[in-house]
Amino acid sequence: MKKSSKFKDVLFTLAFPVLTWLAMEILCLLLKDKHVISTMLDIKTIIRNTGIAAVTAFALSFNLKEGRFDLSLGAQRMAGTIIGGLLAMALGLSGLWLLVFAVVFGFAFGILTGLAFISLRVPPMVLGVGMALIWEVVPYVISGGKGLNLFGVEGMGILTESWFQILVVVVMAVLVYILMNFTRLGYETKAVQGSQLIARNSGINIFRHAVECYALAGALVCIAGVLDVSFSTQMGANLGNTSNGVVTANMFAMILGSYIGEKSDSSVGILTAAFTLTIFKYGLSIMEFSDPVNSVINMLVFIGFLVFQANRHVRGLNKARKARVELAKQRKAESAAA
Amino acid sequence: MKRLIALILVVVMAMSFVACGNADKPADNSSNTSSEGTVDVSKHHKIGVATVHSGENWEIAKTYLETVIAPTYNFEFVISETLSDANGLIAFMEQCYAAGCDGFINLVTSNDAISQGAHKADELGMWFVTQNSAWVEDVAELPKNIGHCGADPVAVGTAYKEAFSEYLSDGQPHSVILFEGAAVGGDKGQGAASHFYSAVGVLEAFQEAYGLTYDKPIADLVNQQDPGEVNTGNPDVHIYLYPGRNPNDAVTALLPVLQTGNYDIFAAVFSFAAFTNAISDVETSLGKDIKVIGTAQIEKQTKTGFETQDPTGDTVLNSAILNDLSLACAINCIELKQAFDGHADAMKDNGKTVLIGVRSWAVNGPETYAKMEKLNTSPELYILTAEDLLHYAEAGITWQDLDNLLADLASVDTLLERKGLN
Numbered sequence: 066m067k068k069s070s071k072f073k074d075v076l077f078t079l080a081f082p083v084l085t086w087l088a089m090e091i092l093c094l095l096l097k098d099k100h101v102i103s104t105m106l107d108i109k110t111i112i113r114n115t116g117i118a119a120v121t122a123f124a125l126s127f128n129l130k131e132g133r134f135d136l137s138l139g140a141q142r143m144a145g146t147i148i149g150g151l152l153a154m155a156l157g158l159s160g161l162w163l164l165v166f167a168v169v170f171g172f173a174f175g176i177l178t179g180l181a182f183i184s185l186r187v188p189p190m191v192l193g194v195g196m197a198l199i200w201e202v203v204p205y206v207i208s209g210g211k212g213l214n215l216f217g218v219e220g221m222g223i224l225t226e227s228w229f230q231i232l233v234v235v236v237m238a239v240l241v242y243i244l245m246n247f248t249r250l251g252y253e254t255k256a257v258q259g260s261q262l263i264a265r266n267s268g269i270n271i272f273r274h275a276v277e278c279y280a281l282a283g284a285l286v287c288i289a290g291v292l293d294v295s296f297s298t299q300m301g302a303n304l305g306n307t308s309n310g311v312v313t314a315n316m317f318a319m320i321l322g323s324y325i326g327e328k329s330d331s332s333v334g335i336l337t338a339a340f341t342l343t344i345f346k347y348g349l350s351i352m353e354f355s356d357p358v359n360s361v362i363n364m365l366v367f368i369g370f371l372v373f374q375a376n377r378h379v380r381g382l383n384k385a386r387k388a389r390v391e392l393a394k395q396r397k398a399e400s401a402a403a
Numbered sequence: 404m405k406r407l408i409a410l411i412l413v414v415v416m417a418m419s420f421v422a423c424g425n426a427d428k429p430a431d432n433s434s435n436t437s438s439e440g441t442v443d444v445s446k447h448h449k450i451g452v453a454t455v456h457s458g459e460n461w462e463i464a465k466t467y468l469e470t471v472i473a474p475t476y477n478f479e480f481v482i483s484e485t486l487s488d489a490n491g492l493i494a495f496m497e498q499c500y501a502a503g504c505d506g507f508i509n510l511v512t513s514n515d516a517i518s519q520g521a522h523k524a525d526e527l528g529m530w531f532v533t534q535n536s537a538w539v540e541d542v543a544e545l546p547k548n549i550g551h552c553g554a555d556p557v558a559v560g561t562a563y564k565e566a567f568s569e570y571l572s573d574g575q576p577h578s579v580i581l582f583e584g585a586a587v588g589g590d591k592g593q594g595a596a597s598h599f600y601s602a603v604g605v606l607e608a609f610q611e612a613y614g615l616t617y618d619k620p621i622a623d624l625v626n627q628q629d630p631g632e633v634n635t636g637n638p639d640v641h642i643y644l645y646p647g648r649n650p651n652d653a654v655t656a657l658l659p660v661l662q663t664g665n666y667d668i669f670a671a672v673f674s675f676a677a678f679t680n681a682i683s684d685v686e687t688s689l690g691k692d693i694k695v696i697g698t699a700q701i702e703k704q705t706k707t708g709f710e711t712q713d714p715t716g717d718t719v720l721n722s723a724i725l726n727d728l729s730l731a732c733a734i735n736c737i738e739l740k741q742a743f744d745g746h747a748d749a750m751k752d753n754g755k756t757v758l759i760g761v762r763s764w765a766v767n768g769p770e771t772y773a774k775m776e777k778l779n780t781s782p783e784l785y786i787l788t789a790e791d792l793l794h795y796a797e798a799g800i801t802w803q804d805l806d807n808l809l810a811d812l813a814s815v816d817t818l819l820e821r822k823g824l825n
Contacts (some may be wrong), residue, residue: 102416103662106688110658190462196760205484210457216676217707217719225680297651301457305491349654356647 074328081325081341089348101348109227111343117232118290119339120319121243121311124285126335127278128189129319131257136193137178139309140200141283145171146290146300147204150213159220160295164233167287174200175283179276197306205302212302213294224295233288234336242332250277286312317367318342325375424737444477448743449507450736451499451529452482453492453520456728460700463779464728472736475789476796478506486555489516496523504585506530507738508732512553513594514539521548526617530742534728536596538758549742549750550802552734554726555760556589556596558813559698560604562765563670566696566722567605569767570668571612573815578641579668581605582653582659586625586672587646598672599625601698601724605670606633613640621805630656641665650677661685661693676704679719687714698763699723706776709769718769725764729779733787734759735804740796749801757802762813771815774824784822786812 089101099125102108149167156162159303178196182189204212215221223229245251255275256264265271293311294300318339326334345366349359452468454461468480474540481502483495492511499507503507505528509520512535521542524531529547536553566592581602589599602625609615616636617624624633630645643660647653650673658681660666671680674698684691692715699705699720707718738750766772778784787795795805812818819825 099659103659104688106658106662106684109684110655114655205457209462211455211459211462214459214676214704216679216704217711247546293651297654298680299674299676303457305487307487347655352661353630353656356649356652359652360631 066282068170071367077328078325078333078337081321085341085348089344089351093348093351096352098155099351101344101351104263107347111290111340111347112227112234114295114347115224115336115340116230117289118315118318119234119316119336120237120285120289120292120326121333122322122335122339123237124289124313125153125315125319126323126331127282127285128300129316130280130323131254131275132190132203132262133182133275133278134193134310135243135279135282136190136306137195137196137200138282138286140197141174141311142180142286142290142312142391143300143302144200144204144281144310145287146294147208147360149291150215150294150300151208154218157220159223160222160291163221163289164224164288167291168284171285171290172280172282173283175265175280176276178283179279182279183272184194196228197309198304201302201304201306201308205304208302210302213300214298215294216298221295224291230292231290237285237288238332238336241335242330244281245331250274252324253393254278270311307352317370320374321370324370332345427683434785436498442740442793443744444475444496446743447477447479448502448506448739449479449481449499449502450508450739451496451502451504452480452508452510453486453495454483454510455486455512455554456510457485457652459702459704460728463700464732467729467785468736470733471785471789472733472792475792476736476740478736478739488509488521489513492516492520493523496520496527496529500527500529504529506743507532508735508739509533510535512536514593517551518542521545524548527729530739530747532738534731534735536758536760538756543755546747548654548756549738549747550756550759552738552759553729553761555762555809556600556733556758558762559597559724559726560600560602560607562724562763563601563604563696564608566724566765567608567668567670568612569610569722570694570696573706576613576637576639577668578643578666579605579609579670580643580645580657580666582645582647582650582657582669582671582674582678584646584672585648587628588626590622590626594673601672606642609635609640610713611644612819613637615640631730650674654678654681657681658685662688662690664691666693668694668696672698673719676708678706679713683713683719691715692717694721695719696722697724698726700726701775701778705772709772722765722767723772725775727761727778727786730786730809731761733785734761734809735791737792737795737800737805738802740792741800744796744798746798746800749799750805752802757806757808759802759809761809764813764815764818766815774819775815777824778818778822784824786818788820 093099093101125137146165148170150163152162152166181196182192185192185264245254253269256269257271257274261271265384319335322329322338325337349362413724430662465482472478472482476678481499481504488491496507507518507524509531517533517539518541521531525545525547530549531547532549534553535551535553536556538551542548583602584598586598586602587596589596603621606621620633633642633644635642636743644668645657647651661681662685669678671678675695682695686693687788697720705723709718711719713719734806741747741750766775778786782788798808816825
């Protein structure tokens with residue numbers, strides 16, 4: 066790739082957060098006479114929310130990009146975080162161990178979900194609903210319906226430290242980058258994204274690959290759960306398939322990340338998209354819109370982007386078609402003249 | 404391998420059903436004696452309980468239902484998982500009817516759920532009581548609908564007013580951020596009445612303390628959908644109202660407001676703990692103490708709030724407006740017991756249901772809470788013991804008696820005296 070092209074790609078990637086910040090800054094100044102970022106605490110909040118959104122979007126991307134929408138991810142997040150947290154608290158261990166336990170449980174729940182998928186061959190969304198109902202019950206029973214409450218628990222402070230959250234997110238982004246670019250998993254992912262049938266015929270074990278994707282998604286989504294609960298201090302053990310909303314809320318970050326990633330890399334794209342959308346949402350908060358209005362604005366922007374995604378090649382295709390027609394007419398005229 | 408995996412999944416699924424039902428063995432007592440007479444408890448009754456709650460506070464109430472009320476009245480409870488709407492309620496009611504329930508306690512508080520539930524109960528022939536804070540008129544005369552009992556919304560507002568008055572009486576200008584939850588429409592049966600009156604209580608306390616001249620009636624201010632600062636007419640007193648049902652969204656949205664440094668009190672009508680990390684961050688950043696007042700329950704989290712220090716050396720929680728689910732559950736069960744014994748009319752006012760309000764308690768400081776926290780920790784320390792339950796199940800007890808009982812328990816001092824904790 067030429068240097069100028071690389072520079073353009075970097076500009077393209079940076080343009081999303083910079084332009085979003087600029088737009089929100091202007092709107093905030095005009096409507097509320099306030100800045101999007103005024104103090105270090107604003108930066109801390111944006112870092113935390115970016116981290117949660119990015120890690121969740123990474124988790125979603127493992128399966129969704131291959132056509133599997135795992136609707137049990139929210140339940141895995143809840144189960145892994147609550148059980149990991151309860152175990153760490155029972156053993157009197159620090160927040161770091163909570164994170165480790167949550168990742169281990171998330172990984173295990175992911176593997177079990179993946180094994181269920183390849184064994185039962187039920188469509189992923191249908192399986193996801195069923196597995197979500199099962200995984201939701203596990204933390205409910207283990208916590209006696211109480212969920213996880215970290216309020217006032219000693220040793221959890223590290224989880225709310227900005228440096229720790231940045232470290233976790235950067236490590237995750239690097240890990241995903243390495244996995245997707247320098248390992249068998251990344252190679253297989255690209256092949257399966259192209260065509261599952263061709264990938265299978267070319268010798269890729271698509272079943273093992275699916276289990277690996279489920280397992281990684283489960284582990285990642287639990288990291289997001291830990292980052293979330295460390296600040297809000299509590300996570301309820303909710304039943305009735307209500308756990309997935311927090312995961313699907315980050316679908317926009319994943320899809321926008323995939324688009325941005327076309328010019329760089331998927332992991333860089335998702336991280337940039339999560340950062341962009343966090344600034345956007347934070348700006349809306351500064352403008353003091355109510356929760357329902359915020360939701361409507363977010364969804365309108367999301368739908369607008371999906372419309373753009375679905376139609377962005379139309380102009381080029383029409384242009385190419387017109388060129389073909391012109392060429393055909395020209396050839397016809399030439400042959401008639403001859 | 405596939406069979407083994409399928410078998411493991413089936414076992415996990417089967418074990419998970421353990422949490423979906425709660426079939427306690429029926430008690431074998433045939434009669435219980437109160438201090439003034441005998442209440443017949445020979446007939447076994449099965450009661451469905453549709454809950455919207457989860458967490459420690461609900462577990463305390465469940466323990467009370469199962470270990471105190473069930474053996475006292477010869478009741479058996481079938482308790483739902485956490486429900487959220489009318490559809491879930493109706494489906495659960497039908498399951499309970501099939502399981503032989505003849506009474507039902509509904510904790511799903513939306514007006515449509517109460518209305519549909521009361522009609523369904525009438526159709527199925529089950530006695531029906533609701534635990535909520537608002538009276539629903541359109542089903543008030545249904546024969547099987549006995550009534551409502553829940554946190555008295557006006558009393559919650561009074562408790563907030565009482566709690567705030569203590570802080571505002573020092574002659575200094577104070578400012579507050581209020582997370583008012585589902586207050587919008589709470590006076591019209593659309594939101595949560597207790598949240599609405601909590602916000603009204605706070606605004607009234609400020610108005611009285613500083614002679615504020617709001618630019619709108621207080622009810623209109625509370626019913627505003629958008630968050631924002633109230634025009635107080637006093638440049639030194641700021642009041643910021645944030646309506647919203649999701650504390651996590653509220654934390655993010657309120658951080659920039661907290662950081663202005665204009666506010667020295669934060670109040671939350673629920674989930675105060677979700678805001679404590681954010682408040683601690685702001686306290687550290689600004690070097691300023693922010694008092695926290697919140698609606699809470701008698702549970703470990705509240706104790707932690709009163710015992711944990713914030714970065715300025717003050718306690719994380721400064722005042723709590725306490726509600727008690729167990730007490731409301733007890734009143735609901737007394738109403739059902741009266742109905743089973745043929746006295747449903749005594750629980751109504753001229754054939755119409757009534758709302759019996761459990762008064763909230765304003766607890767300022769850890770010393771008082773240290774006494775309150777002993778409540779609900781043993782059978783004799785529940786606010787209503789087995790003996791009280793039998794007394795209020797006697798013939799001749801009316802809804803006014805229950806309301807008077809709750810009015811008597813409105814004062815923290817009276818309550819603590821009654822339980823021998825003062």
